[in-house]
Amino acid sequence: MPSVFLQGRPVDSCPPLAPEARRGTVRRITEVGEEVLHKPCRDVTEFGPDLAALIDDMFLTMYIADGAGLAANQVGVGLRLFVYDCPDDDGVRHVGHVVNPVLEALDAGDRRLVDAGEGCLSVPGAVMDVPRPDRAVVRGVDKDGEPLVIEGTGYFARCLAHETDHVGGQVYLDRLSRRDRKEALRQVADRRDEVFARRAANIQALSARSDAEAR
Structure with missing residues (x-):
């Protein structure tokens, strides 16, 4: 079994930070309650340098925030x-990007629901159990408009479902009971400052590394 899949295809290796991140700029991550997170996103219709630059920025922003996935509305x-x-x-x-993703509906026999801890960069500091299928198939295209099919199991299936929810205007809190949602927001209030301090430290470390490489 290959140890890395890039854009759904096996590859021999991939650097710790995807190459896109080296070209990117860190952007501010939106937080739960901001309108852009809570309404369905528009299809991408223009493919070109602006889209590629957005993807570069998203990769770097995801790494700075210690994330496993990041949607454009974030x-x-x-x-x-x-x-x-x-x-x-x-x-x-698994490393890559998906433009205009659609999560396939799988037959009950092809998946089982798993309750496991889930967090979100736009809900900083909260982790709650969310039931998700243990297998996911997402169809879309890449930044050049070429068709893509990405399949995932386990934690990666959770990531694919979570990110596809985002582009539909849903955050994982929307899948929780009122009581659990309240608990998640309490965790945010307790841990948000700590999360932001860690992100700031990551930016400083990246800047220092870039300065050292430039010398």
């Missing part, structure tokens, strides 16, 4: 697009 852009760098339960790493 950086304030209401387009159907997400990036990911996420392991599955077998330790296989």
